[in-house]
């Protein structure tokens with residue numbers, strides 16, 4: 001991998017790679033794609049350095065980690081959502097200005113029509129062959145951000161549901177009640193009201 005990374009001249013990108021590699025455990029192709037997607041989002045949304053972003057990743061695989069360690073979007077602070085749709089795509093937005101519901105956002109996808117011009121990268125993407133991360137990342141470094149497609153849209157932020165804390169009628173534990181039920185979600189699951 002070291003030889004592949006030597007091709008990168010941008011010190012900031014190298015810094016990002018270093019942080020993501022130690023957080024994720026190693027530099028996977030998906031993690032590298034996440035870095036590129038984050039950089040596209042920051043540029044297109046004209047985010048100031050340090051400005052808070054929100055992201056929805058459309059897969060659990062790799063993509064969330066660059067956003068967690070580089071952009072501070074975490075599961076715990078609710079700025080990272082994951083929709084496990086198995087897609088190499090992210091939706092990124094800034095914080096809505098005070099009093100506004102509409103917020104500018106960008107959805108970025110690794111575009112198979114574009115990766116098809118690069119057989120080894122495409123093979124990695126479509127899982128039609130064994131392509132080592134080094135090789136796929138090497139292609140991504142060469143072609144830069146040309147294999148992504150994105151659209152910009154104004155999305156309406158969902159209303160926050162009313163929340164209250166209640167004690168469960170069955171187990172007695174406290175839980176966040178979102179819609180007036182008397183039982184906690186785990187008890188409802190146990191009695192088969194909720195199917196996982």
Ligand SMILES: [Zn+2]
Nearest residue numbers: 168171184187
């Ligand atoms: Zn309960």
